[in-house]
Amino acid sequence: MAALLEQTIRSEYHRLPVGERKIADVLLQMRGELAAYSATELAERAGVSKATASRLVRRLGFSDYQQLRQQVRADGANGSPLAEFAGALVKKDTLARHLDHDVACLTSSLEGIPADQIRRATEMLAKASRLWVIGFRNSHALALYARELLIQVKPNVRLLPAPGQTVAEELSALADSDTVLALGFRRQPREFVKILQVVRQIKARTLLIGDSSIEDLDKQADITFRCQSHGSGLFDTYVAPMSLLNYLCSGVAVVLGKAAQTRLRRSEQLHRQFGDFGSPP
Amino acid sequence: MAALLEQTIRSEYHRLPVGERKIADVLLQMRGELAAYSATELAERAGVSKATASRLVRRLGFSDYQQLRQQVRADGANGSPLAEFAGALVKKDTLARHLDHDVACLTSSLEGIPADQIRRATEMLAKASRLWVIGFRNSHALALYARELLIQVKPNVRLLPAPGQTVAEELSALADSDTVLALGFRRQPREFVKILQVVRQIKARTLLIGDSSIEDLDKQADITFRCQSHGSGLFDTYVAPMSLLNYLCSGVAVVLGKAAQTRLRRSEQLHRQFGDFGSPP
């Protein structure tokens, strides 16, 4: 990145007076990100005056700082957009494109999450006296997965909707010391919104995980995680929430500490006794 | 890069008026390079006035554009230059490590799959007169997801185990023109193996998706996909099979062509009539 500028600087470097050299050094260190900085900041960083910075720009052959910045930007831009173009030209097969898509989806959904939000979420799950996992339609598979994990480290984890029962019936047992883990991806029925309202009235905690379709439903929740769910093909992809749930539940186990560990071990043992395929008879 | 900003934008996006959305879209496209552009340029690119751009910055919670630019810069800096300088020093937090893990897991599971195997698998699913999706314990959530997708493009997709019924009872209806989609991740009961044997005897087709625990069970299956499932924390991760199932089912819809499309559209319509949250009453 900014290779063009680097060449220019190096070829002039020996001619530069001390002050201008200081700035040149800073420029070289910056590389691609240079365009994000103002000439004033660069001058400060180098410990010289703005005037010196301005003069260096001239000496390097630019008419002004603006021009330099644009060159760096154009040069650096060859990094990503050209790569995208090339990617299209390399004619990846559809599987490779699908993979790229899902990786991007996963990454952009998780990477910006503040550590504090994760911490609060895991504590909310860990400290709850009972947990309710709710998800309709598409989200039900996720709910099932979440319950599967949570039940291994904590007693009293209930899945909704349960076959043969109405949600209202089940939820009548909800208490204010409980936490509801709501999976709200596209295609939730209106019922889902009502449930969140009820949960709020009862003053139980709500942890909402969903996609852009939840819109301002985040007002009903104590903590909200938004994941990308748009798939590469016809169907929505749930890699992001899957990964997030995995991470959160691991975190819950850590918060619960000893208690969870023993519970987990006991679950392993039960599996063995019950007779897993793969374990000795 | 600029992940934090992306999260912020996505969480506010639905609240934004059209003009501000245009700029938000531009910001999302820019990602890391954003700091190199002035608010004026962004406004021009989005086709709105500077004033609108300024207002968006406010709405996203920044005091001014300067502040936004600095956050993007600091955030993006964790990406390349620091990594280049001292890879060892980059003390990623546990979430970042988890993300890396799951991305690696997903990538290594899918990228090596031959196109031909995908093709055969989708055809096997598409051509079956009936489909059975089987998965116990951990794999049941995956099975549920698979059924959810398949039922949208094909009639007669049955999920096993079903609550209140024994698998044997259900499977008595299995015919040799059927296909069984078996999810065999860690912790399958012995029953699972027995089922695969029965399926083979009946000469129905078997598509097996699982992890290393399936060992030589692939002999019982016509096609086998092996995914990584070892998680970064205590629990297994299922991002890879999730992504694979998504891709395969999309493929099935394509193979089935028109018939699947209309079925899908009808399903969408039904959802709407049934009354989704987010759709007009």
Add this chain to the structure above:
DNA sequence: GTCAATATGAAACTTGTGTTTCATTAGGTC
């Protein structure tokens, strides 16, 4: 030490960026 020649920073200046104001328009409600 003196003298050029050059380099430098402080401050004045200019320009353009980003914010704010305000009148107009669009969207929603009764």
Add this chain to the structure above:
DNA sequence: GACCTAATGAAACACAAGTTTCATATTGAC
């Protein structure tokens, strides 16, 4: 349709960025 609210762009504005000027400091030659 009348009304209110919110959104928007044009223009006025405030401010900071970058350039230029100028007086001072530095360097090297003699």
